[in-house]
Amino acid sequence: MRPKTPLTQVGTQAESCSLDLRLHILGQLPFFTDIPKQELLRISANFIERGFSPSQAIYREGSQAERLFVLADGKVKLLKFGANNREVLLGILKPGEFFGNFTYISGDTYQETAIALTQVCTLSISNEDFRAIVDRTPEFAIRSMQIMAARLNASTQKVLQLGSMSVEQRLAFTLLDLDKKLGLERAGVRVIDVPLTQEELASMTATTPESVSRWMSQMRKLGVIKSGRKWVSLLKPGYLQELLNPPA
Amino acid sequence: MRPKTPLTQVGTQAESCSLDLRLHILGQLPFFTDIPKQELLRISANFIERGFSPSQAIYREGSQAERLFVLADGKVKLLKFGANNREVLLGILKPGEFFGNFTYISGDTYQETAIALTQVCTLSISNEDFRAIVDRTPEFAIRSMQIMAARLNASTQKVLQLGSMSVEQRLAFTLLDLDKKLGLERAGVRVIDVPLTQEELASMTATTPESVSRWMSQMRKLGVIKSGRKWVSLLKPGYLQELLNPPA
DNA sequence: GCACTTAATTGATTTTAATCAAGGAACTGC
DNA sequence: GCAGTTCCTTGATTAAAATCAATTAAGTGC
Known part of the structure; x- marks a missing residue:
């Protein structure tokens, strides 16, 4: 349930x-x-x-x-x-x-x-x-250059993510990114404040809804996130961050 | 040999x-x-x-x-x-x-x-x-905007490629891209005019040198490319293009 | 010309993730 | 409140690709 x-x-x-x-x-x-x-x-x-x-x-x-x-x-x-x-x-x-x-x-x-x-x-x-x-x-030239450079950097980060990470890492990255941008406190809980299906998360993460579901199920079991239909709360962002930088 | x-x-x-x-x-x-x-x-x-x-x-x-x-x-x-x-x-x-x-x-x-x-x-x-x-x-504002928009588009194309294509398709895309940009006739043969190892091709394609080698070996067998150490010639670019747009 | 280095090839195995399927549960509209 | 729809979960199987390993061959430097 x-x-x-x-x-x-x-x-x-x-x-x-x-x-x-x-x-x-x-x-x-x-x-x-x-x-x-x-x-x-x-x-x-x-x-x-x-x-x-x-x-x-x-x-x-x-x-x-x-x-x-x-x-x-x-x-x-x-x-x-x-x-x-x-x-x-x-x-x-x-x-x-x-x-x-x-x-x-x-x-x-x-x-x-x-x-x-x-x-x-x-x-x-x-x-x-x-x-x-x-x-x-x-x-205008200077400001627009700064904006476009920032967008180019974000896109390049996406290329790096897709080109070098596993599905679990890409999902962790995506959740952290969404939380950083859209996270807020609601009723004492930090939630990503946008309704997103797992299919939408999957298409942000170059994977399938089933794979997203499997990894999120595991993250819930570990107490890292809380989630349900079209919503996610990050309980332990540090854990997800660790997934991105495994020890050498 | x-x-x-x-x-x-x-x-x-x-x-x-x-x-x-x-x-x-x-x-x-x-x-x-x-x-x-x-x-x-x-x-x-x-x-x-x-x-x-x-x-x-x-x-x-x-x-x-x-x-x-x-x-x-x-x-x-x-x-x-x-x-x-x-x-x-x-x-x-x-x-x-x-x-x-x-x-x-x-x-x-x-x-x-x-x-x-x-x-x-x-x-x-x-x-x-x-x-x-x-x-x-x-x-300057207008020209630089055009340049940055083009670069952002190229980066987004890369995100699309990495997020939706198989290794074979990504390699085909990469070879076509390189040929379009750096291809020229040498001794009657169209070659990608830059020395690139298969490891470098692999890191452009989000895969491993062994996977690049396997797919290029198959492309050579099909007569689609000719290649050796640090070089590639595209013999049938149309074939590679077809790989990117399989019939529905 | 030869030893050594670097790059590529190919095989076998393992791992990751997709695909397909069935069932469960939240949400919506009447 | 209930039927229907949409979204999610989990299992089983298949496919894609990575990993590991051994070998081959081109290129370089002496």
């Missing part, structure tokens, strides 16, 4: 954003920090808000890349289709993160598919409007 | 670059195209040339990232150390490509190790000098 989900109230956020939330979220973007509030208000006017329901696609890989999106509320997953009809989950986005067409080049297509995992509110801007903002934002 | 290498004369290039080669190579960089020749000459003066011998490290992962490098001549491999003491080969560079500290942020460390595969000539520029050039190069 598996414990019931602690992820209550996950999907109950409104579909729209207040002005305060808009300014708060947009002000968090790395290329908009340090911008005067008046200017941010002006920029904010270019963003259109739109809500999406769980499982709804925000955009699909290969379609015309027309907008840059910012996640105002909820959780989103980015995925691509690999070889052999395998779905590869590239990452989970939390509020404040941007996705979609970041290079503001019209003519490109979206490089991945974005799907809402919960009730979601997005803010988006067209390529042209974004380009205009870029042209008058000081230090 | 394995056929002898067609990669003759690989390591005989001079260690230094003529002015013509400098201007030619630097003019190829995506953020220096369209620049007037006089300006390019001025920029060129900031670059220091340095030669490296096969197996010599140009820089190492974790050391202070002080310079941006451009490969003027020869071949270089970029690698990182993954978990379980595994070396992961991230890519092979050819003349005209840049590597090292691209974000020109002092204080960062190099994200990977660069090692000369052949006799190599590099041109490099310090963070400060590069920053000064960036500040007065029109459209």
Whole structure:
């Protein structure tokens, strides 16, 4: 008998954003920090808000890349289709993160598919409007370089993980990563605050749902995690960290 | 009895670059195209040339990232150390490509190790000098964004490959990729123009030298490739391509 | 030309993980 | 509250690939 989900109230956020939330979220973007509030208000006017329901696609890989999106509320997953009809989950986005067409080049297509995992509110801007903002934002080159370098590093870490770790290690890495990014205290328990099936965990970890289930069952037996349907709590992150750095 | 290498004369290039080669190579960089020749000459003066011998490290992962490098001549491999003491080969560079500290942020460390595969000539520029050039190069933001987006895409392709393909498919992908980038006609034969051991191929493909040997042995038997010590010729690239897209 | 080193090959065995299947339990909608 | 659906668990079997080992052959340096 598996414990019931602690992820209550996950999907109950409104579909729209207040002005305060808009300014708060947009002000968090790395290329908009340090911008005067008046200017941010002006920029904010270019963003259109739109809500999406769980499982709804925000955009699909290969379609015309027309907008840059910012996640105002909820959780989103980015995925691509690999070889052999395998779905590869590239990452989970939390509020404040941007996705979609970041290079503001019209003519490109979206490089991945974005799907809402919960009730979601997005803010988006067209390529042209974004380009205009870029042209008058000081230090945009430097900030965007930093962002892209960080993303390239994250992707390279993924290559290292997939290229040198066992399934157990990759799962440990994925759980630690998710906890670091999305973990929070709920009712005195630290939980990864996003509903994810074991199939989704499997496609983040280059393995199968059955393998994820086997390893997580063992981690539960060892008291390292607590988990149930679509949720995970890390009880002993240090143990998982140790799995990644076995003694020589 | 394995056929002898067609990669003759690989390591005989001079260690230094003529002015013509400098201007030619630097003019190829995506953020220096369209620049007037006089300006390019001025920029060129900031670059220091340095030669490296096969197996010599140009820089190492974790050391202070002080310079941006451009490969003027020869071949270089970029690698990182993954978990379980595994070396992961991230890519092979050819003349005209840049590597090292691209974000020109002092204080960062190099994200990977660069090692000369052949006799190599590099041109490099310090963070400060590069920053000064960036500040007065029109459209740098846009060009650098395009470059970084392309690199992020390549890394994501690698994640897809590692996350969804078998060893045979990954090897086929790697051989096709290398051929596309480094293949050329030599004595009427199309060869991948870089000396690579099967161990190096293995660390590009997330497998072991023995597995690479087994699959390449089979590819030779099928007449798909020709290979020997440190070299590969693709005879039937179409066959390898088919391996990546099996019918549903 | 030969000794030595490095790289590649192939066989046998073990390990890891996928695949297939059956059943159980949480969640949802009526 | 219950039927149906979705998600998870566990067992058995198969397949893929790693590991270990021995041998062969190309290349290098003296």
